[in-house]
Amino acid sequence: xxxxxxxxxxxxxxxxxxxxxxxLIASGKELIRNRDTHYPFRPQSDFYxxxxxxxxxxxxxxxxxxDGYKSHLWCRAKDKEKEIxxxxxxxxxxxxxxxxxxxATDVVQLNNxxxxxxxxxxxxxxxxxxGELWLSSVMSVVQQLKRRVRLGVSAPQTINDLDPLLHExxxxxxxxxxxxxxxxxQVTVAGHMAAMQAAKSAKVEYHLQAALEAAFKQQGASHQAxxxxxxSGENACVLHYNENNAPLQSSNLVLIxxxxxxxxxxxxxxxxxxxxxxxxxxxxxxxxxxxxAQQAALALIQPGTPYDAPxxxxxxxxxxxxxxxxxxxxxxxxxxxxxxxxxxxxxxTGHWLGNDVHDVGxxxxxxxxxxxxxxMALTVEPGIYISPDNQQVEARWRGIGVRIEDSVLVxxxxxxxxxxxxxxxxEEIEAWxxxx
Ligand code: GLY
Ligand code: MN
Ligand code: MN
Numbered sequence: 001x002x003x004x005x006x007x008x009x010x011x012x013x014x015x016x017x018x019x020x021x022x023x024l025i026a027s028g029k030e031l032i033r034n035r036d037t038h039y040p041f042r043p044q045s046d047f048y049x050x051x052x053x054x055x056x057x058x059x060x061x062x063x064x065x066x067d068g069y070k071s072h073l074w075c076r077a078k079d080k081e082k083e084i085x086x087x088x089x090x091x092x093x094x095x096x097x098x099x100x101x102x103x104a105t106d107v108v109q110l111n112n113x114x115x116x117x118x119x120x121x122x123x124x125x126x127x128x129x130x131g132e133l134w135l136s137s138v139m140s141v142v143q144q145l146k147r148r149v150r151l152g153v154s155a156p157q158t159i160n161d162l163d164p165l166l167h168e169x170x171x172x173x174x175x176x177x178x179x180x181x182x183x184x185x186q187v188t189v190a191g192h193m194a195a196m197q198a199a200k201s202a203k204v205e206y207h208l209q210a211a212l213e214a215a216f217k218q219q220g221a222s223h224q225a226x227x228x229x230x231x232s233g234e235n236a237c238v239l240h241y242n243e244n245n246a247p248l249q250s251s252n253l254v255l256i257x258x259x260x261x262x263x264x265x266x267x268x269x270x271x272x273x274x275x276x277x278x279x280x281x282x283x284x285x286x287x288x289x290x291x292x293a294q295q296a297a298l299a300l301i302q303p304g305t306p307y308d309a310p311x312x313x314x315x316x317x318x319x320x321x322x323x324x325x326x327x328x329x330x331x332x333x334x335x336x337x338x339x340x341x342x343x344x345x346x347x348x349t350g351h352w353l354g355n356d357v358h359d360v361g362x363x364x365x366x367x368x369x370x371x372x373x374x375x376m377a378l379t380v381e382p383g384i385y386i387s388p389d390n391q392q393v394e395a396r397w398r399g400i401g402v403r404i405e406d407s408v409l410v411x412x413x414x415x416x417x418x419x420x421x422x423x424x425x426x427e428e429i430e431a432w433x434x435x436x
Contacts, residue, residue, distance in 0.1 A: 001052055001098060001099070003052070003098075003099055003100030004100075005052070005174070005176040006050060006051055006052045006099070006100060007100045008174075009049060009050055009169070009174070010050055010062060010069075010071055011069070012169055013050065013062060013165060013166060013169060014062060014064050014069040016165045016169070017062065017064045017123075017125065017165065018064075018122065018123045018158075018160070019064065019066075019122070020064065020065055020066070020120075020121055020122040020123065021063075021064050021121060021122060021123035021124070021125060021160075022061060022062065022063050022064070022117060022118060022121050022123070022124050022125070022156075023060075023061065023062040023124075023125040023126070023162055024059060024060075024061055024124065024125070024126045024134060024138075024162075025044075025046050025047050025050060025059065025060045025061075025062075025126070025127070025162070025166075026044065026047060026058070026059050026060075026130065026133060026134075027043040027044060027047040027048070027051075027053065027054075027055060027056055027057070027058040027059070027060075028041075028042075028043055028044045028047070028056060029056055029057060030056045030057075040223065041054070041055075041056050042054070042223065043055070043056070043058075043264075044130075045170075045264065045354075045355035045356050045360075046127060046162075046166055046170075046360075047060060048264045048355060049166075049170060049264070049355055050062075050166075051073070051099055051101075052099065052264075053073070053075075053090070053095075053099055054264075055075060055076060055089065055090060056076075057075070057076050057107050058073060058074060058075040058076070058107065059073070059074040059075075059107065059110060060072075060073055060101075061073075061074070061117060063117065063121075065121070070102045070103070071100075071101045071102050071103075072101065072102060072103045072104065072105070072117070073095050073096075073099065073101050073103070073104040073105075074104070074105055074106070074107040074109065074110045074113070075089075075090065075091070075092060075095055075104055075106075075107055076089050076091070076106075076107055077089075077091060077092050077106040077107075077108070078091035078092070078093070092104045092105055092106055111137060111140075111141075114137070114138075114141045115141050115144050115145065118138070118141050118142070118145060118155070118156055119145055119148075119153050119154070119155075120153060120154050121156050122156060122157060122158060123156060123157075123158045123159075123160055124138055124156045124158070124159050124160070125159075125160045125161070125162040125165070126138065126159075126161075126162055127161065127162050127163050127166075128161040128162075128163060129163060135159075138156075138159065142155045142156055143155075163360065164362075166360075167360035167361050167362075168361065168362075170354055170355065170359065170360050170361065171352060171354075171359070171360065171361030171362075171376060172373065172375040172376060173354065173375050173376070173377055173409065174375075177265065177354065177355075177377075178375070178377075178409060180262060180263045180264065180265030181265045181266075181267075181353065181354070181377055181407070181409065181418055182409075182418055183220075183262045183263070183265070184221065184225070184259065184260050184261060184262040184263075184265045184266055184267035185267045185269065185407050185418035185419045186418075186419075186421070187215075187216055187219040187220065187221045187260040187262060187267060188216070188258060188259050188260045188267030188268070188269045188407075188419060189269065189419050189420070189421045189422055190215050190216075190219050191212040191213065191215040191216045191219075191258055191260060192212065192256060192258070192269060192271045192422055193215070193421075193422070194211045194212055194214065194215035195208045195209075195211050195212040195215075195230075195256055195258075195271075196271070196273060196432065196433065196436070197211065197436050198210075198211035198212075199254070199273070199275050199277070199433070202248055203247060203248060204245060204246070204247055204248060205230040205231070205232055205235075205243075205244040205245060205246050205248060205254070206230065206244045206245055207248075208230045208248075208254065208256060209228050209230045209244050212228060212230075212256065212258055213228060213258075216258075216260040219260070220262060221260035221261055221262050221267075222261075223260075223261045224258065224259060224260065224261060225259035225260065225261040225265075225266030225267055225268065225357045226259060226266070226268075226357045227242050228242075228244065228256070228257070228258040229241050229242060229244070229255070229256065229257040229258065229270075230244045230254065230255075230256050230258075231244075231254065231255045231256075231257075231401065232246055232248050232249070232252045232253070232254040232255075232275065233246070233249060233252035233253070233254075233399055234387075234388040234398075234399030234401065235255075235401075236253065236254075236255035236272070236385065236400075236401025236402070236403070237385040237386065237387050237388065237399065237401040239346075239347060239385070248275055249275070250275045250276040251275075251276065251280070252274075252275055253272055253273065253274050253275070253279075253283055253287075253400065253401070253402065254272070254273060254274075254275055255270060255271075255272045255401055255402065255403055256270065256271050256272075257269075257270040257403065257405065258270075259357055264355050265354065265355060266353060266354065266355065266356065266357040266359075267407065267418075267419070268353055268357050268379050268405065268407050268419075269405055269406060269407060269419040269422075270381060270383075270403045270404060270405030271404070271405075271422055272287065272290075272401075272402045272403060272404060273429050273433070274429075274430075274433075277430060277433035277434060278430060279426055279429075279430065282396050282397055282400060283400055283402075284426050285325055286325075286384050286386070286397075286400050286402050287402050287404075287426055288426060289317070289318060289321035289322070289325070289384060290318075290382055290383060290384050290402045290403065290404050291404055291424065291425065292317050292321065293313075293314040293315075293317040293318045293321075293382040294314065294380055294381075294382050294404045294406070296310075296313040296314060296316070296317045297310035297311065297313050297314040297349050297350075297380045297382060298310070298380050298406070298408070298415070298417075299313070300313055301372065301378075301380065301408055301410060301414065301415040302372065302410065302413065302414045302415065303371070303372055303373055303374055303410060303412065304371050304372065305371065305372045306368070306369040306370070306371055306372075307363050307364075307369040307370050307371070307372065308369040309369075310349055310350065310380060311348055311349035311350070314345075314349045314380075314382040315336060315341060315345065315349075316332070316336060318341060318344070318345050318382060318384060319332055319335040319336055319341045320332055322335070322341060322344060322384070323335065325397075326393075326394075327344065327386070327393050327397060328340060328341060328344070343387075343390065343392075344384050344385060344386060345382065345383060345384055345385070346385070347381075347383070349380060349381060349382050350378045350379040350380050350381055351378065351379055352376070352377065352378050353377045353378055353379055353407050354377055359377070361376075372410045373410060374410050374411055374412045375409075375410065376409075376410045377407065377408065377409045377410070377418070378407075378408060378410070379405055379406065379407050379408070380405070380406050380408060381403055381404065381405030381406070382403070382404065383401070383402055383403030383404070384400075384401070384402055385400075385401040385402075385403075386398055386399065386400045386401070387399075404424070405419075406418070406419045406420075407419045
């Protein structure tokens with residue numbers, strides 16, 4: 001492994017930490033799915049971002065003192081018997097060189113060794129998102145240290161949330177992160193193409209999922225960044241639909257929201273297309289409106305734009321279009337002000353993207369939407385969902401759900417569309433499906 005990227009990231013975090021402080025970052029534990037069967041393990045993103053190490057039961061400690069910066073890892077010890085059953089472990093001896101760290105010890109020593117590690121430090125950082133994991137063990141160590149006060153030992157006085165430091169760092173993608181996101185996005189696009197290709201023969205939603213995820217794996221992504229959504233017909237109106245088991249009907253649209261994960265980076269892209277290869281008039285009208293909203297939002301992606309502005313632009317286009325189609329009886333300004341459009345468009349237009357699909361980083365700073373900056377990555381994903389139960393609209397509109405989602409990287413002059421390459425207009429989609 002090339003450890004330079006991770007060493008550089010740790011250095012960046014060290015520089016942001018207080019003097020005489022320690023940061024603790026855990027990889028996480030394996031989770032049981034049922035009885036003795038586990039979910040596939042995937043380390044917590046903060047840990048992976050700083051180490052590139054993907055074993056469970058590991059803890060990184062960054063220690064900043066007058067003597068300098070030290071990176072220590074607690075990890076699982078080598079164990080022949082366990083490795084025969086459950087797989088390879090890096091082990092304590094190999095970890096420092098393999099990961100570019102100063103030292104490593106057996107994770108079974110964690111609680112004992114933390115007492116020495118936290119002695120005479122002023123500040124301890126951990127993620128408050130993992131407060132329940134750390135609070136009691138750190139407090140127990142602090143109490144043990146306080147009992148040694150007559151030996152001249154001092155205990156930390158401050159516990160700080162690590163998230164503001166580390167997550168601001170993760171928000172601006174370094175060049176390795178940009179390359180990872182680019183690759184994950186392109187594999188994601190290949191998966192969507194494979195699903196479109198499979199539409200002719202697929203009988204059930206999960207047949208499309210199989211084609212998409214097979215393409216992910218063939219292109220080098222062993223995992224999905226999140227559970228694939230394949231929602232045909234009115235299932236598209238369920239935003240996080242995951243069942244993917246409905247029989248396909250050729251008169252329906254299908255909405256596929258999926259992302260390949262490569263090297264710990266998430267793809268995130270939604271494509272909506274007609275299973276028959278031809279949009280009905282109503283499906284095309286809704287699709288065109290969502291596409292116009294997405295284009296209005298994308299046009300604003302550049303440094304200096306407030307985070308919320310693309311969403312406001314998409315909402316305005318959607319409201320205007322819904323009124324013109326007779327789906328919303330309201331004035332434009334009143335629809336925006338009252339939020340009456342939320343019967344059709346109830347989510348935001350995007351989110352940060354990175355190691356996590358809904359990536360970390362604040363959206364507002366001092367109560368103001370933050371300004372986009374080169375190196376930020378986000379999605380742009382407006383949608384319209386007409387509930388099958390909506391009695392306010394004519395029956396011909398009910399059950400249509402469309403979302404169009406791209407992942408973008410903010411550049412110095414605008415943005416790079418990471419998920420470029422899919423046919424996106426009605427004409428392009430119909431032509432593509434005729435040809436394939
Ligand atoms: N796939 C989850 C999202 O688009 O936010
Ligand atoms: Mn998304
Ligand atoms: Mn998505």
